[in-house]
Amino acid sequence: MNDEIDKILTDWSLKEYIGVFKDNKIDADTLNLLDRDMVAQLIKPIGDRAKFLKNLSLWQNVSNDDSSLSLPLQDILNQSLDGRNILKFHKEEGVLSSNSRRKLCNLIIYDLLQEDINIRIPHEILFKYAQEIKSIFNKENASTYYVPYINNQKMKIKACAKGKLVDCLHNRKRDYRREQKNVLLDKKTADVQDNHHLELNEDLQQNLQWLKNSTEPWELVEKKWHATATFRTTELKTSDKSVAQYMAEFPVLQKPAGYQLLLLDFNHLYPGKGFLIYENFPILKNKILSYAEKKAERDSTLREIFQEKNTFTS
Structure with a gap:
């Protein structure tokens, strides 16, 4: 489980806290048990703490949601020629090219918007796909594709969501x-x-x-x-x-x-x-x-x- 918490914190651009979490015996199973006071003890800088809490909230929502709001990424890739070519390229080269990343984001966004171009896409969905990208293409960073917005009035921190999926x-x-x-x-x-x-x-x-x-x-x-x-x-x-x-x-x-x-x-x-x-x-x-x-x-x-x-x- 320690390897999983390493991956999670790295994807959230917070890998410098891996040692702190390990020292406090926090793994993926205990993330759901953390409250704000506990997080404040683990992560002192307010900006990093806000980033962690936002990612944690999205991660919990995705983990606890059993409804099928969107197709699994693997299915999206398998059902189109571009998707299969991306998988083939990654298998042969071990990495994704800039063109492959662009096509990957297009496939995901087209699938989400195919029923209604004006539909509101929940942040949890983009977060989920960013995690799936990291899972399928192990050398990709989830934060390349989605970094959640932060609007914490108490901490006076506000930042728009960003990443390739958001741009697409x-x-x-x-x-x-x-x-x-x-x-x-x-x-x-x-x-x-x-x-x-x-x-x-x-x-x-x-x-x-x-x-x-x-x-x-x-x-x-x-x-x-x-x-x-x-x-x-x-x-x-x-x-x-x-x-x-x-x-x-x-x-x-x-x-x-x-x-x-x-x-x-x-x-x-x-x-x-x-x-x-x-x-x-x-x-x-x-x-x-x-x-x-x-x-x-x-x-x-x-x-x-x-x-x-x-x-x-x-």
Whole structure:
């Protein structure tokens, strides 16, 4: 049990007190028995004591809660391609990369918000996932992913919650609010359209012309692609353009990073659903290929793509 108290205090960024807890024969089983007076005897600095008490409160709530408020992390990882790749990478390398950490946080937050983007996520849930991350990926620190907020008026200490999970949660909700704002703006624009065709004002014409003739810098490409999204997607849905014609019209789509622009359009058309492409791609892949093969009979660009594909896979 001493090893467990070592792990707990280390995860709470309080490992300097491991010796004190061992000297007082406190292990994981007796944490629930500690009161404020006992903690004050163990941890003298007020800031460290406040941090310990907040972590202890979250730890007790998670330990005593038998209800299934969220999926176990192992299940989240096993049910998605990204999750399985993260496990595979960790098994091979023994550590997580920055990209793996980012994807790990995205998988957790997407799972928590999939039913309702506006749902309030209890601090205990983020705390629980931080502990599970440490358990599955033993070289990770729980405090990297979640450090609880502290608001102790008596001790005059106040600090916001932080960590990668907190950042990811805030970013996801911010992106959703931005997407909803774009939807409202697009709806307002659509109300003044004539047969779903936007008026080609001077700025829009210039942005479209630039995209038809330029492929860099990428930052400017994304900016102009976003600015023309409503016109391009509306026109594409109401026209008979082929894939080859659309690719030829906008050469930047033929660049290695061109697929990112298609993802931007998908998010524009279906706000909040972009991550589903990644989640369901293994399922959709064969259907996409089957549909594309039929279209390739009349589309020279698709025919060339399939010829290259067959060359590489043969």
